[in-house]
Amino acid sequence: MNLQKLLLLFCFLQTYFFDAFSQSYTPIDTANIVENKLFLLGFKARHKLNIDDIKKQYSGETKKKIQKIYEDQFESFSKDIIKGEIYFEKKNQEYLNKLLQEVITSNPDLKKLKININFSRATSPNAYSVGDGTLVVHMDLLNNLNTEGELVSVICHEIAHYKLDHRNKSIQKHVEKLTSKETKKEEREINALRYNKQKRAEKFIQNVVYSRKSKSRIHEIEADSLGFIFFKNTKFSAIHVTNSLKVLEESDIEKDSLVESDYKKFFTTKNQKFFSEWMEMEDFSKYHYSKEHLFKWSVDSLKTHPDCAERIETLLLNKTQSKPEYAIDVTSFKELKFKSKYESVYNYYFFKEYGYSLYETLKLLKIKKTDPFLTKMIYENLAVLSKAKKEMKLNTYIPSINPKEQTNSQQRFFNFINNLTLKELENLTNDYRNLNN
């Protein structure tokens, strides 16, 4: 078969594949009890080893406080696993493991470390190292990354955090400081004060917080550096590291939006006409919001991560030589990227953030034009919101308007939901239910 025909066949298969895929998307099931149990067992065993180490290393109040922190974190993460927040789906897992293996193979020192990596349902573009060798990548991160190389650079960064033992050092150093004689002395002096007690107490807490955030920024720089060394040893070009940092810096900027015509299109249904009153926005123009912190603390000092430009500069990425284009499994990456959009919609629903689930569904459907899964998600979310409105619990799932934190598009959406009467919401729910039947 000649190249032209091959290309044609490839395009056909791509289109067919994605068309077939989008016909009836099924969210990835995380309720696999066996997998969850196995994962939990391993996590529990590592946690126990960690606690044993703490008991040997520390004593008294310090030991008690550190142990409590780890116990709380263990409990919290265990709950997440039991609730089904971690993905174990075979194909995605195999892909992640492939990427991890690429990094380990390129960095033989890492073979000694026992590292596991999983996706999670969390609805923010993030990844983190638990501290015991478990790395977690939020599925939503895939919505922001553009290349496999960027994903690998994030993995390298998290491995670096683990290798540098940042989490454990951070906890232990912080507790040591809080239980130190100097801190106790400061607390006693503050409690004994008659005048300017609040001022001194606030200063004390400010120093504690600034110190923690500063350490966090230092850790990020260290993880960037070491992570970059791991990454450089792979066949990927450094440009992916630069791009991943840029992408992450802009990850909280909303890329798509809904405009008035979208609402008219989605919410003119068989038994419900569109009302222009639905688009009325609450007026917040008379408020002059301050950008300052509530305590007037320095916003820069409260950052947990340095700015992107500073990170790129620190890594001297601009001066690094590029390599030829390389990929491990582009098809799987693209497939995952495709799925992540649908998973994000479902994951908001999973976490009972029905307002955001509906919002993201509409934005995606605006691009897709038609999609049975997305139409079904509209119905599912409307059904819950309808019930909540009847019980006067709608604000549990739909945030109040906050011009400081929400984009115009988000404010428009939340206003729209609040402007629907109960009957209108029920009509829309029923019409969408019938569309799905």
Place this chain on the structure above:
Amino acid sequence: MKKTVLSLLFLLISHIDFAQSYKILNSASGTLESFESLVDGDELFGYVELRKLDLEDKLTEKYKYILLDKNMNTINTGEFSLDLLKKKCMNNNYQVVYNKGHVIFCFEELFYDRGYLPIRGSYQILNVEQNKMVSSGYFGSNPTKKVSIPALNMLYKKSYIGSLSDSGFLVQTTSIDPEVGLKEYYYGMDFMGKQTWQQTYKKAEAKHDYETTFFDKDKNNIVLLLTKNRNSKKVSDHMQILDTKTGKEVAFVDLSNDKYTLRFSNVELKEGKLYILGRFFEKEKRDRVEADESLGLYRRIIDIKTGKILNEDFLAYDKFKNPNINENGRIKKEGYLSFQKININPDGSYFIIAETYIEKSRGANVFNELYTFTLDKDFKPLEMKGFDAARTRGSKYSFSQELPNNVGKAYFFYDKNEEKEFELNIMKYMYASKKISVDKMNLNNEKSNIRVSKAKPGYVGITERFKNPKKDEKTLEIRLEKLNYERE
């Protein structure tokens, strides 16, 4: 999404994940002094949280305010200091008023000596847009430190503040003039704290005095109720209408009637007219009414400019055309009608909420059924509706809330359900269709207890406290819920 009143404390806790002396955290966040709604006319501007932070030295206190918008999002914060006259004193915030982009905080200074003795009143005026205090001062004359505490206590009278159209604040205050004696007066104060006019309380004839209460105001007028007393016994009721710009008396109206004794329950300024609504009784000596037996509802409309009565209507109970109401407003087996709210609708008609009650011993009333009455703009009865309600100690009616765009009004009352638990009933009256509907909300269930409060038009504030929350689960949720009503 959800807000908490103790925003400072929780913010601090969120910064400190690890175990930390709770005392330090508490010290850093100060103590909650007050949390108040800021109302601009009929509209909710937002809220303010006031916290006492510190004693800076033996005679200076430091405060922090947090301004919130109508959705409880933080707008801005700031701090200010207050002086103390003497040691063992402390300030206490007793009133917060909002008007046209300004907030006035009113304080009473208390001296502690086996009890708290008020000795001085002061204020701070905040310009919201600039986020700075633009004026501060004392109510009455500022006493010196040489005056003794008992003397200060004797001289001190509390001042009350209201908003004054677009121009500032209205202060109702009292001072003791060594030569004249007690001097009661109001004055207009602009937003910079400058007095714009002063008006002493009206003086009655010999052996009489007036007891004055603020009643209502609009952009142009202030309405005061003046009760004339002789030897502490009531003689008559009057309305005094003042001009907001000058404080001068515009009209002085005798509220009595030759034929009947009147008791008003609602006074409203509307388009240059004063509407006085209430019940009328058999004419009693000195208009004293002690019985529950009224004869019906009355309405008096007064022209603000002249003080003349434009209309007076007496609606006897037999006109309601309901055989269950006797001539004294009593419904058989239920008790007397108590009119909780008489509301004037935008089209001039009336919507009234009433409850029947029986007076038990020791003055505790037992309330039975709930009724609504609608009257046309000529004060003629249109309809009376009954709502099956349980027997309760105390009135069921709580408050009312406008719906946005003037489509109607919601009335909130508490009633017991079949399980004898209190549930909230939200009665909505829609102006266009004149339809009434009632939604119920359970206040106590397996998972939580709910409290309800007034919020921005069309919304209600809900505080849901969860019973037995698991670790990491929320214990409290505060949210704003839109009232359910249909589009007309």
